[in-house]
Amino acid sequence: MPECRNCxxxxxxxxxxxxxxxxxxxxxxxxxxxxxxRDGSGVREARSKRV
Known part of the structure; x- marks a missing residue:
């Protein structure tokens, strides 16, 4: 089963x-x-919180 690479x-x-x-x-x-x-080939924290 596929999984998220981050979490x-x-x-x-x-x-x-x-x-x-x-x-x-x-x-x-x-x-x-x-x-x-997602940011280019990596992952970063969002600059603003999602609602």
Whole structure:
């Protein structure tokens, strides 16, 4: 089963197909990573809090 690389939460295969960078089999952040965002090839904290 696919997992988020950041928090190791379960993500669906469909979510991976939509949000994973080309050539990757998992995502860097997921909906469980509330204050994190993708930034280039890495992950960083969001500059503003999400509501």
């Amino acid at each position: 190791e939460s379960f993500v669906t295969e469909r979510y991976v197909r939509v949000f994973a960078p080309q050539g990757m089999s998992t995502v860097r952040v997921c909906p469980s990573c509330e204050d994190m965002v």
